[in-house]
Amino acid sequence: MYSPQALARMQTVQTLLRQDAALSAYEAPQRPCPVAIHWVPSALDLRPGELDACLGLVHATSGHDYAASAMGWDPRRKRDEMLDADMMYLLLRPAQGGPDAILGFTSFMFTHDDPPHHDRPVLYIYEIHLHERLRGQGLGSRLIQFVESVARACHIPKTMLTVFTANTRAKSMYHSLGYTRDECSPDDRTTRNRVIPAEYAIMSKSMD
Template identity: 35%
Template sequence: MMRRITPISSPWSNAPTPSQSTNSSMLMSRRIFSPSPERPELAPAAARVQAQVLTPTTPLQTPPTTPQPTPPPTAPTLTPTYNISISSASTLPPHDLTQCFDLISLTSADAYRDSSVGWSPTKKRREMKLPDMKYLVVRRVQTQDRADGDAGSDRATTEKEKQKGGEGEKEKKEGGRKEEEEEEEEEGDILGFLSFMITYEDGLEVIYCYEVHVTPSMRGQGIGRRLLASMMEIGRRIGMEKAMLTVFKANVSAQRLYEALGLVTDESSPRPRRLRNGMVKEADYRIMSVRLDGGPYV
């Protein structure tokens, strides 16, 4: 039940990976060994990934919503958008890491308990903090659109500030900083995330998905599909041969999504075993993969 996965030096981090045994993303216990020598030739591609794919944050398509009454002309309207940002385990704020762990616990803890792996919060937290672990995080961002009716009040405010001179400019700057702080607070909680690591699998360089979770209220909006496609595009751009993940066989809906994205049962996925008493024992998980010779995926 143990699989040996050797992280290679990540294009985003030069930090070494400690040797330790941890739970895998979706179900398996994985043994992590020391990384192989540096791969400087991957750095330019990694920079392009961060610049072109996920930096600045990549907006997701806003899911359809029930039509709402048109607000009065002078009332500001809030338009929800969804952004993906990329972080490493070391740069992801502790509060965000806790939210990600809570989402795993909410959506998958029971599945872990019912499996041959079991559920260990301590091991899962330790795995989430591995130096080479990367995170794609989805948040809702509210953008405020002012109606035309606000133009008159804006012009009036500007005239008053001109009369006040420097004092008006100072108030304007302070007000701008305050609005920025409020805007950051309005970004809200994490709606979904995907964690991945660059590893060796059976002698091939692969991008391995450890976790992909979406809050129950946001399922069916295409967020999970976009996260997986973004990970596949990252792998393609930095020259990985395959994208891989592990999934519980009981999670039928997740397997349908992965198959729709082109993933199939990997050759390393465990086969049924015939026991001495004649019974056939099947693993309760499935390893899936897709070759990254297509794309672009996003």
């Protein structure tokens, strides 16, 4: 059972998605790889095949970064994170394809900032992954901008995301969209002989 606030936010996402001409342009048949954009209001509404396809995309695009990090690649742990009931999804399916075929997705959640600002609401972008057929078309930026429009419409003052420091391409895109290192982002560690860079960065953007 959803709270009135959650229902209102869901309605906002639906309305904004219906009105977003820039995003819906990727559904046009003349696009190099037209997609059908489907919104899932809760991870609990994902079909098993959809979840498997999304998890596969995470592994295909970022599995090497996870494997190289201290946390490693743990599909069970990642699946549990992706199945949080409060997680919302935008799925990008091929315009002509099976119901569980996923070429890209973004997931985001209404949550709260890290201490000492834990009373401040934020919209956290958890994942954004695109099959190589969808890259180089500005779609990643457009998905982030859509989530930002949701934040503004719901009066959320800040969006946040996490990125592996090794993923320079993603970091460059986030910087171009106005994201900067958040104060809660982990610092590099300095030992007697060298500096050990943080494996990931937390980035944020004010919606004011």
